[in-house]
Amino acid sequence: MSSVFSRLLVSLLCSITLAHAHSTAQLHLQTALVPLNLPTEDYAACGQVAPLNPSESQRSRINVNLDVLYGRDSFKLRTFEALGGAIRIPTESYDDLAPVGQDDRWDIFALLHEYLEGTFPLVYQSLRVTKVNTYGIVLHWQGSNESLLPVLMTAHQDVVPVEPSTVNQWVHPPYSGYYDGTWIWGRGSCDDKSDIISQLTTIESLLKEDFQPSRTFVFAFGFDEEASGLEGAGHLAVYLKSRYGINSFAALLDEGGGFGKLYGGNVLFAGPSTGEKGYLDVRLEVSTPGGHSSVPPAHTGIGILASAIVAIESHSHDASLARSGTVFQMLQCAAAHGPDITTTLRSLIEKAASDDQALIELSDALVKMGPKFAALVGTTQAVDLISGGVKVNALPERVETVINHRIAEHRKFNLTLVSFGTNVTIGSEGAGHVILSKAWGTSLEPAPMTPISSSKPYEILAGTIKAALKSSTIYNSTAVVVSPSLAIDTQFYWNLTKHIFRYSHSTDDGRYNQAHTVNEASAYKVVALKGEALIDKIRFHTKFILNWDESTS
Ligand SMILES: *[C@@H]1O[C@H](CO)[C@@H](O)[C@H](O)[C@H]1NC(C)=O
Ligand SMILES: *[C@@H]1O[C@H](CO)[C@@H](O)[C@H](O)[C@H]1NC(C)=O
Ligand SMILES: *[C@@H]1O[C@H](CO)[C@@H](O)[C@H](O)[C@H]1NC(C)=O
Numbered sequence: 001m002s003s004v005f006s007r008l009l010v011s012l013l014c015s016i017t018l019a020h021a022h023s024t025a026q027l028h029l030q031t032a033l034v035p036l037n038l039p040t041e042d043y044a045a046c047g048q049v050a051p052l053n054p055s056e057s058q059r060s061r062i063n064v065n066l067d068v069l070y071g072r073d074s075f076k077l078r079t080f081e082a083l084g085g086a087i088r089i090p091t092e093s094y095d096d097l098a099p100v101g102q103d104d105r106w107d108i109f110a111l112l113h114e115y116l117e118g119t120f121p122l123v124y125q126s127l128r129v130t131k132v133n134t135y136g137i138v139l140h141w142q143g144s145n146e147s148l149l150p151v152l153m154t155a156h157q158d159v160v161p162v163e164p165s166t167v168n169q170w171v172h173p174p175y176s177g178y179y180d181g182t183w184i185w186g187r188g189s190c191d192d193k194s195d196i197i198s199q200l201t202t203i204e205s206l207l208k209e210d211f212q213p214s215r216t217f218v219f220a221f222g223f224d225e226e227a228s229g230l231e232g233a234g235h236l237a238v239y240l241k242s243r244y245g246i247n248s249f250a251a252l253l254d255e256g257g258g259f260g261k262l263y264g265g266n267v268l269f270a271g272p273s274t275g276e277k278g279y280l281d282v283r284l285e286v287s288t289p290g291g292h293s294s295v296p297p298a299h300t301g302i303g304i305l306a307s308a309i310v311a312i313e314s315h316s317h318d319a320s321l322a323r324s325g326t327v328f329q330m331l332q333c334a335a336a337h338g339p340d341i342t343t344t345l346r347s348l349i350e351k352a353a354s355d356d357q358a359l360i361e362l363s364d365a366l367v368k369m370g371p372k373f374a375a376l377v378g379t380t381q382a383v384d385l386i387s388g389g390v391k392v393n394a395l396p397e398r399v400e401t402v403i404n405h406r407i408a409e410h411r412k413f414n415l416t417l418v419s420f421g422t423n424v425t426i427g428s429e430g431a432g433h434v435i436l437s438k439a440w441g442t443s444l445e446p447a448p449m450t451p452i453s454s455s456k457p458y459e460i461l462a463g464t465i466k467a468a469l470k471s472s473t474i475y476n477s478t479a480v481v482v483s484p485s486l487a488i489d490t491q492f493y494w495n496l497t498k499h500i501f502r503y504s505h506s507t508d509d510g511r512y513n514q515a516h517t518v519n520e521a522s523a524y525k526v527v528a529l530k531g532e533a534l535i536d537k538i539r540f541h542t543k544f545i546l547n548w549d550e551s552t553s
């Protein structure tokens, strides 16, 4: 038994034995970690494709025309202003929002809708627009060939609220949308209004070139991604499933990993996420008899819970690297193309492709490189919430903690959840209870892995990224490598397609982050986007649509 829960169980028993030296504990907890059925393809080689541009004459002409247009100052200024205007509408989403219709803080999204419609008139005239749950936007661009599956592109309209006490740290106010000659300032400039403006600008520009797609393209813009996502993407997913069906899209492009000189030198690595971690929040509750604290037992409920937490934290989960997992693929790419990877690490990574002992050594080496790397190879746990105790002179009767597990993608739980609904008696009658439960009644399995080996959708994406970076006027690099990466987010659109790519065509060089917080969703983050980075995003979206339109996959 090497599962998360057997670890938890062992930890619990240790700590409870501490507290109740002579009692026996029986936890009816049946769990197992089973490997997912994975394809047995050889992922060792970091295969690369050539830059991809459309070759058919009309698409090729449009591609060239638009590359020229996107380089013009008049186009750039108009586009920066389009983003600035969207930023000036503060569509903040809050964790405590009531459903749409019951909370007037959603009303502001109507202003954004009005703004987008006024700014992109051709898009709104030519595409079919559907509003889902009032503020979700679906744009349907009908293709002429019904036998080609549509491609879905998503983005979100909402932004993380600005912490009022940080407003004076902003060089330009957070909702100014001000362009200072280099940067476009404001919340939403990066995450994620730039994606909405880039996609709409792309469609508008293609329409002006009289482009009529063969393939259908669908755009879905949620509006509470920074909160739970339930009102926006949650409803959009239901709509898309009923309107288009399960596995009805050729590919999905969602926000996610970007590009950068990840491993030093002058080599750009672009990392679309093709896998995702799952999660499970476990609630651990200890209930003990109450009473006055003038006659306390050796351990109060808080003491028992505290020793359980100490035990849990001192038993971290085994790290293990699977050859079929996304992290292993990333490492192979780093070894094959990363300038700063040491010779020792490079040869260990290469050896691990076929040598089991080297695979274990590599996993250990990553764990030693620090928590960020360790988190990539295994299931992690974090004790995030604790509560209990109401009065200084009363024994706490009920104390609890919530432990967040992020589950490595190549594993999944086979929980017999009955055990999670059963009270477990510890020791003698009346001594108390320890209860384990799913904290919020929800858990999420690791996402299905997006195929990359000999996969046409992956090749189109990778080729498009390379062509977009080649056509950029600001990025110079000796090489561009596309390498899959692992996302830690969750998502609603899993079974609309097997080909899910979480990729934002952007880089740290193009983003300004004064607070240097690592937390994407930080309420304190001061942000701006380089104007040129927005133009590059548009080049990417344009080529993405033209390349998909040309493909018959
Ligand atoms: C999950 O566990 C049950 C009971 O132990 C077992 O019958 C079942 O085969 C397991 N499922 C998988 C996918 O291993
Ligand atoms: C579990 O224990 C709690 C607290 O002692 C009690 O309120 C609850 O009714 C019990 N539930 C079951 C299913 O036995
Ligand atoms: C679609 O995915 C969800 C999980 O996101 C799952 O609960 C549901 O059963 C899936 N539906 C189908 C038809 O596969």
Ligand SMILES: *[C@@H]1O[C@H](CO)[C@@H](O)[C@H](O)[C@H]1NC(C)=O
Residues within 6 Å of the ligand: 145, 146, 147, 148, 552, 553
């Ligand atoms: C439509 O797409 C199908 C599937 O790729 C292809 O076989 C067919 O030739 C296309 N039809 C037209 C009119 O282009």
Ligand SMILES: CC(=O)N[C@H]1CO[C@H](CO)[C@@H](O)[C@@H]1O
Residues within 6 Å of the ligand: 261, 265, 266, 474, 476, 477
């Ligand atoms: C003109 C330009 O941006 N040059 C950059 C190319 O990349 C190298 C390596 O990252 C930079 O040092 C140059 O400044």
Ligand SMILES: [Zn+2]
Residues within 6 Å of the ligand: 156, 191, 192, 225, 255
């Ligand atoms: Zn986002």
